[in-house]
Amino acid sequence: AQSVTQLDSQVPVFEEAPVELRCNYSSSVSVYLFWYVQYPNQGLQLLLKYLSGSTLVKGINGFEAEFNKSQTSFHLRKPSVHISDTAEYFCAVRLDRGSTLGRLYFGRGTQLTVWP
Amino acid sequence: ETGVTQTPRHLVMGMTNKKSLKCEQHLGHNAMYWYKQSAKKPLELMFVYSLEERVENNSVPSRFSPECPNSSHLFLHLHTLQPEDSALYLCASSQAGGRRTDTQYFGPGTRLTVL
Numbered sequence: 413a414q415s416v417t418q419l420d421s422q423v424p425v426f427e428e429a430p431v432e433l434r435c436n437y438s439s440s441v442s443v444y445l446f447w448y449v450q451y452p453n454q455g456l457q458l459l460l461k462y463l464s465g466s467t468l469v470k471g472i473n474g475f476e477a478e479f480n481k482s483q484t485s486f487h488l489r490k491p492s493v494h495i496s497d498t499a500e501y502f503c504a505v506r507l508d509r510g511s512t513l514g515r516l517y518f519g520r521g522t523q524l525t526v527w528p
Numbered sequence: 529e530t531g532v533t534q535t536p537r538h539l540v541m542g543m544t545n546k547k548s549l550k551c552e553q554h555l556g557h558n559a560m561y562w563y564k565q566s567a568k569k570p571l572e573l574m575f576v577y578s579l580e581e582r583v584e585n586n587s588v589p590s591r592f593s594p595e596c597p598n599s600s601h602l603f604l605h606l607h608t609l610q611p612e613d614s615a616l617y618l619c620a621s622s623q624a625g626g627r628r629t630d631t632q633y634f635g636p637g638t639r640l641t642v643l
Contacts, residue, residue: 416570453636453639454637455532455534455618455635455636456634458631458632458633502571515576515584516571516573516632517570519570520570521570
């Protein structure tokens with residue numbers, strides 16, 4: 413079975429501090445990796461994705477993530493957060509099974525709260 | 529409108545009511561999805577439609593009935609729901625075929641409360 417683990421359910425941080433949201437997955441096949449953000453009362457918005465190539469992926473709003481195959485991790489980072497980054501962040505994995513239509517496996521989410 | 533839209537945004541219904549959720553995508557995609565998001569649980573994939581055919585049904589109770597009349601519209605018909613069905617229902621779409629992966633784009637969701 414596939415699983416996605418977001419190690420922290422809540423991450424409080426002060427404004428302008430750096431942040432890392434952790435994500436680990438289990439899979440025996442190649443994967444595609446995604447981070448989504450959900451602001452209150454909204455749907456999920458794609459932050460960034462790793463499909464292939466460079467393991468360091470840059471996304472919107474100054475976020476980036478690094479794919480580490482040996483550690484099966486895809487941690488999300490931002491060097492300096494803003495209050496508007498307060499939201500829930502979801503890591504998701506899709507298996508590379510040759511089909512172009514595949515289900516996403518989501519983690520339980522990490523609530524990032526940025527304090528002034 | 530752009531992206532993926534869902535109506536209504538909020539819905540309160542009794543257990544004997546019949547209602548429908550609507551999703552529309554304006555991205556030219558050919559695959560659509562229904563997810564259920566409950567508190568403290570990972571997103572649960574309910575149904576997948578590709579080219580208007582249901583390709584996945586993850587053991588969803590029959591009180592949820594999806595309908596995909598064309599590639600831009602997806603409905604979720606609800607009847608005799610239970611209070612535990614209260615959740616945020618998210619619709620997503622993607623372009624499947626021709627590329628190695630299909631990134632899913634989500635709508636804002638419908639917050640459903642079953643009394």
